Amino acid sequence: MARRNGRRRFGNVRKLPSGRHQARYLGPDGIERTAPNTFETEKQAEKWLTIVESEIIKGDWAAPEAGEVLLGEYAQQWIAERRLAPRTRENYEDLYRLRIRPYLADLALGTIRPQTIRTWRKKLLDGGTPEPQAVKAYSLLRAILNTAVKEDEIIRQNPCRIKGYDRYHTPERPVATVAQVYRLAEAVPDRFRALILVAAFSGLRWGELAALRRSDVDLAAAVVRVPRKLAALRNRMEFGPPKSEASNRTVTLPAAAVTALKPHLLQHVAPTPEALVFTGDKGALLRTGNFGRAVRWKATVAAVGLPDGFHFHDLRHTGNNLAASTGASTRELMHRMGHSSMRAALIYQHATSERDREIAAGMDKRISKQDPKRNNRRKPDDPDDGQLARVG
Template sequence: MANQKRHRRFGNIRKLPSGRYQARYLGPDGITRNADHTFETEKLAAQWLTLIESEIIRGEWQAPEAGEVHLSGYGKEWIAHRKLQPRTRENYEDLFRLHIEPILGHLSLGAIKPQTIRSWRGKLLASGTTESQAVKSYSLLRAILNTAVREDEILKQNPCRIPGYDRYHTPERPVATVAQVLALAEQMPPRYVALITVAAFSGLRWGELAALRRCDVDLAAGTVRVPRKLAALKSGLEFGPPKSAAGIRVVALPAVARKALISHLGKFTGAHPEALIFTGDKDMPLRTGNFRRAVKWAKSLADAGMPAGFHFHDLRHTGNNIAAASGASTRELMHRMGHASMRAALIYRHATSEPDREIAEIMDKRITKIAENGKPAKAAGDRLAKRSKPTDDGTGDGKAGKHRRDRPADI
C-alpha cells in the first residue's frame, strides 16, 4: 500500500509500492495533477514540485494539456461548434485553412508564444497576404485561443496580445450624392432601377434586399419589413435570419424610393405574397456576380459620373448620411441600419456637417447682432481705456495694474 508522506506547503509526495515517489499539486485552475513520471528519490520529487511552484509564482505555468492539444484540430473544432452565421462560418474556415493552419497548425497550443505570432504574421505579409486578411486571421486566432484560456483553461495567457495587430487602415468609402444615385438608377435596366433607389434610401444591405418578399412591403404605410437575408454560400443560396436580432426591423421609405418600389412591384414581382421582390432576368434570386454583369456595373458607374471603385454596398451610406443629417438620434439610426452597436451610428452622426453648420449659423447671427448694436463693444473699449489711463508714475492706476498682473483684463 502506498505510504503518504508529511504535508508540504506546496504539493505533496507519496511513496509507491514500487519504491518510487509520486508528486502531485493543485494548479492555479483548481485541478489537482500528478507529475507525468515518477521519481527515484523523494528529493527529486521535491525539486520538481519547487520548479512547478516557481512557474506558478512567475505566471509562466500552463496546463500540461496545452502540450497535447494541437492548433489544427482545436481550431477546426472551434469553428465547427461555434454558433455562427453560415457565411461567417465559411469565411472563418477559409481564413483558418489558408492563413493559420499551414504555418501554425502543427504546433501545440502551449508552444504558441507572442514571438510565434510575430513570426507568423511576418510570413503572411511576406507571402503576399493583404494586411486586411492578416488582421482578420489574427482576430480569428485570438478568438480561438481566448476559448482555450477562458473556457477550456488549457492556456494561462493568450499569446495574441500584440498591440496593433488587430487594426489596419481602411480608406474612407465614397458616399454618393442624391444626384449621383438617381443618375446611376437611370443607367440601370428597368428591372434594377428600384433596387438601386431602395438600396440608397433605405439603408438595407444587399442580402436583405435580395431576400425581400411582397408580403414584407406595406405600401400604405410606406415601409418594408426586414425579417431575413439571402446569403451566397459555396453550397448555394441560403435564406436565414439577419446577422443579429437588431437586423430584424421595419424601415420607412422616403417618397422617391416608395414610388420606384410601387412601379417595380407592378412590373417585375409576382402576385404571390411570398414572391421575391428583386430577382434576376430569369426570376431567380439575385447573385452579386450575375447582377454586376447584367447591369455592366463598371460602365454604368462611369456613365453616371461615379468613381470606378464604388461598390453596391456604398449606396447604403447615402441614406444613412441623410438620416443622420435629418436629426435622427443615435438609437433611431441604429434601428434604421440594423445595428446592435452604437459605433456605426456614431460614425454617421459625426460624418455629417449639417448640425455643425447650423451651430455656425446661429453663432453668426448672434455675432452680427452684437456687432450692429455696438454697445457691448463700446463698453469693453471704455473699460480698457480706463484701466490703461496713465498715472504720475506712468504705469496707470496702481490698483488696476495689480489686477492686470494677476489675471487678464476682461474683454
C-alpha cells in the same frame, strides 16, 4: 517547506534507486501527476512542488498534457462546434484553411508564444496576404485561443495579445450625391431602378434587399420590415435570419423610395405575399455576379461620374450619411442601420463642412427670431457696446 506531521502538505517526494528524486502531486482534477523530470536533490523536488502548488492556489494551473493538443485539431473542432451563421462558418473555414493551417496547425497549443504569432503574421504579409485578411485571420485565431484559455483551460494565457494586430487602416468609402444616385438608377435596366434607389435611401444591406418579400413592404405606412437575409454560400443560396438581433428591424422609407417601389411592384413582382421584391432576370434569385453583369456595373458607375471602385454596398454608405446629416441620434442611426453597437453609427456622425454650414444657417434663423434689435442696431453711445468691446 510547509509540512504536516513530518510530511509535505502538498505532493510527495521519493528517492529512486538511481539516487535521484521524483515529485508527484494530486491535481485539482483529481488525477495524480509526476514531474516531467527527476531532481538531483530532495530540496529541488520540493521547490518544484511549491511552484505547482502556488499555480493551483492562484488559478494559473493547467493540465500539462493539455498544452500538447495540436492547434489544427483544436481549431477545426472549434469552428465545427461553434454556433455560426452559414456564411460566417464558410468564411472561418476559408480563413483557417488558407491563412492559419499551413503555418500553425502542427504546433501544440502550449508551445505557441507571442513571437510565434509575430513570425506567422510576417510570413502572411510577406507572402502577399492583404492586410485586412491578415487581421481577420489573427482575430479568428485569437477567438479560438481565448476559448482554450477561458473555457477549456488548456493554456494559461492567449499569445494573441499583440497591440495593433487586430486593426488596419480602412480608407473612407466614397459617398454618392443624390443626383448621382438618380443618374445611376436611370442608367440601369428598369427592373433594377427601384433596387438602386431603395438601397441608397433605406440603408439596407444587399442580402436584406435580396430577401425582401412583398409582404415585408407597406407602402401606405412607408416602411419595410427586415426579417431575413439571403446569403450566397459556396454551392447554394440560403435564406436565414438577419446578421444580428438588431438587424431584424423595421425601416421607414423616404418618399423617393416609396415612389420608386410603387411601379416596380406592379411591373416586376408577382402579386403573392411571398413574392420576392427584387430578383434577377426571369425572376431568379438576386446574385451579385449576375446583377453586376446585367447592369454592366463598372462601366455604368464610371458613366454617371462615380469614382472607380464604387461598390453596390457604398449605396448603403450613402444612405447612412444622408440619415446622419439630418441630425439623427446615435441610437436612431443604430436602429436604421441594424447595428447593435455604437461604433459603426458614430462613423457617420463625423462633422462635414456641408453639415456645419447647415448648422450655422439653422443657428442664424434662431438668432434672427430672438434678436429684438436685429433691424434696429444699437447706437454708438449704447453702454452695452463698451461691455461687448471689452469682452471681445
